[in-house]
Amino acid sequence: MEKQAALRMLLTLTILCFLYNGVHGTPSLAIDMKLKALNKPALKTIKSEDGDIIDCVDIYKQPAFDHPALRNHKIQMKPSVELGSKENNSPTDGSSKPVTSQIWSKSGRCPVGTIPIRRVSREDISRASSPSSFGRKPPHVYNTLYKSDQHTTNSNSTTGKKHNPRPKNRSEAMFFAVGSNYLGAQSNINVWNPPGVQKSDYSSAQMWLLAGDQSEMSEIIEAGWMVNPRVFGDNRTRFFAYWTKDAYRKTGCINLLCSGFVQTSKHVALGAAIEPVSSSGHEQYYIMVKIYQDPQSKNWWLSRHDKVYGYWPSAIFKHLPQGATQVQWGGEVYSPNVRKKPHTKTPMGSGESPIHLWGKACYHAYIRIKDASMQLKYPMPLAEFSDENQCYTTILHKATNVSEPYLYFGGSGQSTLCP
Numbered sequence: 001m002e003k004q005a006a007l008r009m010l011l012t013l014t015i016l017c018f019l020y021n022g023v024h025g026t027p028s029l030a031i032d033m034k035l036k037a038l039n040k041p042a043l044k045t046i047k048s049e050d051g052d053i054i055d056c057v058d059i060y061k062q063p064a065f066d067h068p069a070l071r072n073h074k075i076q077m078k079p080s081v082e083l084g085s086k087e088n089n090s091p092t093d094g095s096s097k098p099v100t101s102q103i104w105s106k107s108g109r110c111p112v113g114t115i116p117i118r119r120v121s122r123e124d125i126s127r128a129s130s131p132s133s134f135g136r137k138p139p140h141v142y143n144t145l146y147k148s149d150q151h152t153t154n155s156n157s158t159t160g161k162k163h164n165p166r167p168k169n170r171s172e173a174m175f176f177a178v179g180s181n182y183l184g185a186q187s188n189i190n191v192w193n194p195p196g197v198q199k200s201d202y203s204s205a206q207m208w209l210l211a212g213d214q215s216e217m218s219e220i221i222e223a224g225w226m227v228n229p230r231v232f233g234d235n236r237t238r239f240f241a242y243w244t245k246d247a248y249r250k251t252g253c254i255n256l257l258c259s260g261f262v263q264t265s266k267h268v269a270l271g272a273a274i275e276p277v278s279s280s281g282h283e284q285y286y287i288m289v290k291i292y293q294d295p296q297s298k299n300w301w302l303s304r305h306d307k308v309y310g311y312w313p314s315a316i317f318k319h320l321p322q323g324a325t326q327v328q329w330g331g332e333v334y335s336p337n338v339r340k341k342p343h344t345k346t347p348m349g350s351g352e353s354p355i356h357l358w359g360k361a362c363y364h365a366y367i368r369i370k371d372a373s374m375q376l377k378y379p380m381p382l383a384e385f386s387d388e389n390q391c392y393t394t395i396l397h398k399a400t401n402v403s404e405p406y407l408y409f410g411g412s413g414q415s416t417l418c419p
Contacts, residue, residue: 048104135257174330184292349410
């Protein structure tokens with residue numbers, strides 16, 4: 001009898017172990033595989049005072065080269081040309097200060113031949129709905145032109161038909177220029193730490209360059225700052241870059257959280273925290289973001305101020321090698337609770353309405369585009385768009401007729417106007 005009881009106990013434990021592994025084993029294995037793919041062997045590790053761990057990884061062993069189209073890719077170490085705008089082209093009143101350093105760099109430097117990569121933890125991936133979705137935005141179809149009945153400043157530039165509904169989980173407030181063969185763009189993006197970004201949400205201030213066919217803009221590269229608790233595990237303001245070639249459906253990711261973007265700099269890390277940030281009524285800080293195409297390789301380069309990060313290779317795209325057809329400047333809030341009541345409390349920009357202007361609202365300044373004329377210039381015409389005008393909106397403001405325009409945007413999220 002005792003022997004039978006022992007056998008029954010052993011059988012029960014075996015079944016329980018099998019059921020446990022069936023429920024927990026596969027996700028755990030998937031996380032392990034994701035961590036191995038993202039956290040490449042480090043030649044040096046730097047522990048940042050803000051809690052981040054930065055791994056100095058051999059430049060030839062970075063995640064980019066896991067992409068099938070980049071298996072035999074030869075790294076382009078620097079662009080053959082620059083966009084053409086230097087750091088002294090800052091807002092004309094001189095009242096904002098550039099943010100050029102990163103917190104982790106106070107604790108050490110990466111050696112020559114390596115690049116700094118923010119280490120991903122098991123907890124980071126566990127916050128995602130699945131390991132495969134970690135670091136990715138949900139699908140979002142951009143059409144060639146926006147409908148003219150949206151909130152715009154120039155209805156003539158937004159007369160295209162809208163073929164797909166706006167996504168239910170994203171709310172944007174932006175300025176945009178529509179044309180053809182944009183070869184570069186830049187912006188001085190005012191840096192804030194919007195208060196109260198919800199754990200399931202993110203809030204960003206950024207610039208987008210888009211290209212695609214006649215029906216939708218499927219290829220997108222973007223950069224700016226974001227607060228994203230789900231990806232980074234905190235509410236710090238961080239520099240980010242993103243790409244997709246299919247409107248966020250199955251390709252692309254934030255920073256180096258998938259293969260694609262080729263980093264060349266050993267001085268700067270994608271996803272690192274930005275500090276200092278602006279405060280209402282006090283010091284204002286900005287980052288100058290540039291995205292531009294190399295005329296020889298057709299790669300799209302990303303730089304912040306005059307520090308080059310790296311590039312999106314032309315080999316991973318179909319349409320962008322021929323140039324972008326739309327440029328956007330503004331902000332974005334992702335939340336399951338946009339277009340709902342109660343609305344998400346996650347703010348955009350500074351969290352203040354654009355009507356409060358400089359010192360309180362978030363802005364893009366000194367925006368420029370480079371087109372087929374090869375000249376760096378202010379985009380004309382420039383239109384405005386917002387998904388939820390009572391929650392997040394835009395204002396283009398000029399102090400005088402000859403002043404540099406400031407593109408203010410943002411909002412608080414849930415409020416009396418946005419219940």
